[in-house]
Each structure stands twice: as C-alpha cells, then as structure tokens.
Amino acid sequence: xxxxxxxxxxxxxxxxxxxxxxxxxxxxxxxxxxxxxxxxxxxxxxxxxxxxxxxxxxxxxxxxxxxxxxxxxxxxxxxxxxxxxxxxxxxxxxxxxxxxxxxxxxxxx
Amino acid sequence: xxxxxxxxxxxxxxxxxxxxxxxxxxxxxxxxxxxxxxxxxxxxxxxxxxxxxxxxxxxxxxxxxxxxxxxxxxxxxxxxxxxxxxxxxxxxxxxxxxxxxxxxxxxxxxxxxxxxx
Numbered sequence: 001x002x003x004x005x006x007x008x009x010x011x012x013x014x015x016x017x018x019x020x021x022x023x024x025x026x027x028x029x030x031x032x033x034x035x036x037x038x039x040x041x042x043x044x045x046x047x048x049x050x051x052x053x054x055x056x057x058x059x060x061x062x063x064x065x066x067x068x069x070x071x072x073x074x075x076x077x078x079x080x081x082x083x084x085x086x087x088x089x090x091x092x093x094x095x096x097x098x099x100x101x102x103x104x105x106x107x108x109x
Numbered sequence: 110x111x112x113x114x115x116x117x118x119x120x121x122x123x124x125x126x127x128x129x130x131x132x133x134x135x136x137x138x139x140x141x142x143x144x145x146x147x148x149x150x151x152x153x154x155x156x157x158x159x160x161x162x163x164x165x166x167x168x169x170x171x172x173x174x175x176x177x178x179x180x181x182x183x184x185x186x187x188x189x190x191x192x193x194x195x196x197x198x199x200x201x202x203x204x205x206x207x208x209x210x211x212x213x214x215x216x217x218x219x220x221x222x223x224x225x226x
Contacts, residue, residue, distance in 0.1 A: 043217035096165055099152040
C-alpha cells in the first residue's frame with residue numbers, strides 16, 4: 001500500500017463545476033503539499049498545510065490530521081485548470097516529499 | 110528573483126555515456142532536492158542536499174548515480190554509464206531551509222528530460 005493515496009485517478013468535468021480531489025496518507029507528517037503539474041510538465045506548488053484550511057483564489061485545500069486526509073477543491077472550474085494535481089507529504093526531521101500518483105483533471109468547455 | 114533553473118531542458122545520451130544535470134536553486138535557498146519521474150509514473154525522491162552536504166540519498170540508486178551541491182555553483186546530478194531505464198524527467202526543487210522550521214515550501218525547476226537511446 002502506498003504511503004500517499006489519491007482519488008480519483010482521472011476526473012473529467014464540465015466548465016463551472018465544483019471539483020474535489022482527495023488525498024489520504026498513512027504516515028505521520030509535518031506538512032502536506034498540493035502541487036499542479038501542467039501538460040508541459042512544469043510543477044507548481046499550490047499549497048503547503050499542516051492544519052485547517054487554506055484558500056487561494058478559486059482553490060481551497062483542507063486537511064484533517066486525525067483522519068490523515070486532505071482535499072483540494074476548485075470552484076467554478078475552467079479549462080485552464082486542466083492539469084495533474086499531486087498530493088505529497090513531508091515527514092518530521094526530513095523535508096523530502098513522498099508523492100501520490102496524481103489526479104488527472106480535464107475540464108471541458 | 111529568478112526561479113529554480115535547470116539545464117539542459119532536454120538531454121539525449123547513448124547507452125554507456127554520462128549525463129550531467131544542473132540545478133541552480135532560487136536565490137537564498139540552501140536546500141536542494143532531486144526527484145525523478147519515470148514515463149507514466151509518479152514522482153520519486155532521489156536525494157536531498159544542503160551546501161556541501163548530502164542529507165538523505167536514500168532514493169538514489171547505489172550505482173552510477175551521484176549528486177553534489179558545492180559551496181559555489183549549481184547542484185549537479187550525475188549519471189554514469191546511462192541505460193535506457195534512466196530515461197525520465199528529473200526535477201530539482203529548492204527551499205529556504207529556515208532555521209527552526211521543520212518544513213518549507215519547495216519550488217520546482219522546469220525539469221530535465223533525459224532520453225537514452
């Protein structure tokens with residue numbers, strides 16, 4: 001079993017829909033990271049969080065430490081949101097990231 | 110403030126040759142990480158370095174691979190005697206390494222796509 005599990009693996013939605021991507025992890029963590037990998041391959045860090053909730057524009061990330069679960073939400077989705085979204089965790093005393101396998105999101109106009 | 114820079118962006122090597130991948134962290138960042146993404150697979154940790162020190166190389170193959178982050182200049186990931194299975198995208202990330210904090214946001218470079226013929 002992978003230390004970081006994401007669901008769904010693939011998600012196709014219509015423009016404007018509310019999107020939720022889930023991430024579960026099985027180890028103790030110091031922080032959870034959400035990353036976006038563009039079709040061209042570049043990786044952008046969206047959020048780093050260790051508790052509660054963070055919001056940036058149309059993106060919202062939440063984490064429940066007790067349940068070892070995080071969600072990434074996108075409101076009013078747009079075709080430019082189409083990308084692979086990756087959940088990653090960093091442990092205590094070592095900042096290296098352990099990654100989920102990613103969720104491929106496609107937003108149809 | 111330039112982001113993380115990697116070069117070359119694309120590298121083609123024949124089996125048995127050496128590949129050298131370079132990473133210049135963001136200004137002021139003292140921590141560098143190398144990750145590998147094999148075709149159709151997820152990202153995997155390879156090595157974590159601070160200036161002149163390897164902190165964690167648990168994800169790096171024991172043979173043919175080495176990494177350094179000298180006092181001056183970029184971090185280098187070196188692959189000797191490349192094989193077809195080394196074909197992948199290699200990403201470098203850097204972080205500030207703020208004293209007293211357990212973790213910092215990592216900023217990723219654009220990656221080097223290595224193709225071994």
